[in-house]
Structures are given as C-alpha cells and as structure tokens.
Amino acid sequence: MYAVVGCSSCSALWMLEGRQETARCPQCGKTHQYGKLKKFVECEDADHAREVRASMLASRGGHADAFAAVDSFADLESQVEAPVVDDEQYLEGSGLDANEIAAVDGEERSKSRREIVLEAVERCDEPTAESIRSYATDRGVPDDYVDRALEKLVRDGELTESGGRYRRL
Numbered sequence: 476m477y478a479v480v481g482c483s484s485c486s487a488l489w490m491l492e493g494r495q496e497t498a499r500c501p502q503c504g505k506t507h508q509y510g511k512l513k514k515f516v517e518c519e520d521a522d523h524a525r526e527v528r529a530s531m532l533a534s535r536g537g538h539a540d541a542f543a544a545v546d547s548f549a550d551l552e553s554q555v556e557a558p559v560v561d562d563e564q565y566l567e568g569s570g571l572d573a574n575e576i577a578a579v580d581g582e583e584r585s586k587s588r589r590e591i592v593l594e595a596v597e598r599c600d601e602p603t604a605e606s607i608r609s610y611a612t613d614r615g616v617p618d619d620y621v622d623r624a625l626e627k628l629v630r631d632g633e634l635t636e637s638g639g640r641y642r643r644l
Contacts, residue, residue: 477524479531480512488515488531490524588616592624593643596634602641 478491480498487502491509499506516527533542566573586594588611595610596602608621625641628634634641 476517476519477521478512478517479515479524479528480507481515482507483513488528490521490528492521586614588620589624591616592621592628593633595621596641596643603639604641607641 476493479488480491481488482500482503482505484505485500485503487500489501491498495509497506497508498512515531516524518524518527530539530542533539560568563573591611591614592607595607599606599610604622604625607625608618611621612618625634625636629636629641632644635644
C-alpha cells in the first residue's frame with residue numbers, strides 16, 4: 476500500500492509505503508501520526524502514487540500542462556535504459572574514427588597493466604627487464620610501473636629472476 480501524504484506545517488508532499496505509526500516530513504522534519512496525515516491518494520501501485528504526487532507538484536508550480544505532455548513514470552523508466560547516443564555516434568562526435576577504433580584488438584584494450592607485464596615475461600624470447608619493459612611500454616604501460624611490478628611479482632613468488640632473466644613459476 477502506498478500513500479501520497481502532505482505535511483500540515485510546510486505543505487510538503489511525499490510518498491509513504493505501508494502503514495506506519497508515525498512519519499517524518501522530509502522537508503521540515505516534523506513528525507506526524509500516520510492516522511492524522513492528509514492522504515491525497517492510497518493505492519497498491521507505487522507508479523500510480525508517484526504519478527499523483529508529481530501531478531500535484533506540477534499543478535502547484537503552475538506546470539500542469541507541461542506535466543500532461545510527459546509520459547508516465549513506467550514509460551520514462553523504460554526510456555532511460557535505452558541509450559540516447561550509441562557508441563559509434565559518440566566516438567564520431569568526439570572527433571574519433573569509430574571504424575579505426577573497432578579495428579583495434581579488443582583483447583589488448585581489456586588487459587590490465589599487470590597482465591601485460593606477465594604476458595611480456597612469457598612472450599619475450601629473452602625475458603630480461605629491458606625486453607619486458609619494451610614489450611609493456613609498447614602496449615601503454617609506463618616504465619616505472621613495469622619495474623615496480625617485476626619487483627612485486629618476484630617478491631610475491633609469481634616470477635623468479637636468475638641471471639637477469641625472468642620466468643613464471
């Protein structure tokens with residue numbers, strides 16, 4: 476059960492769910508006994524209660540005509556989930572070539588810096604700090620991150636370093 480109620484002190488309108496002993500006005504903070512509150516509508520549907528409250532607020536503000544032109548809350552909620560601009564339009568509007576971006580390998584973009592460093596260890600013929608750094612920086616990972624990551628991976632036991640070469644354990 477939902478009710479649209481009004482405050483006798485400040486005339487605020489709000490919605491309550493269920494029957495409560497007391498209710499506090501969200502605007503002025505006054506506590507009201509539920510039985511003494513002015514109930515403008517009581518219904519089972521939350522969307523209907525929202526519609527009534529919104530209509531009352533629009534009328535109070537002199538915007539009843541504008542409110543009448545707006546879809547119902549349920550319709551508006553479904554419209555919010557639909558994108559206003561798709562990805563391609565957004566990229567083109569930002570001055571980027573959407574086709575060029577789509578051609579980029581999605582796997583490379585989704586990898587974390589750490590994953591790229593580990594991948595470098597496995598893919599480099601000579602997995603030295605320099606070759607790993609080169610591999611990772613070609614994929615956008617900063618030099619200083621690579622050095623810190625290598626130290627941490629060795630310390631954590633995921634990599635081992637011997638004679639300047641790294642390998643995964």
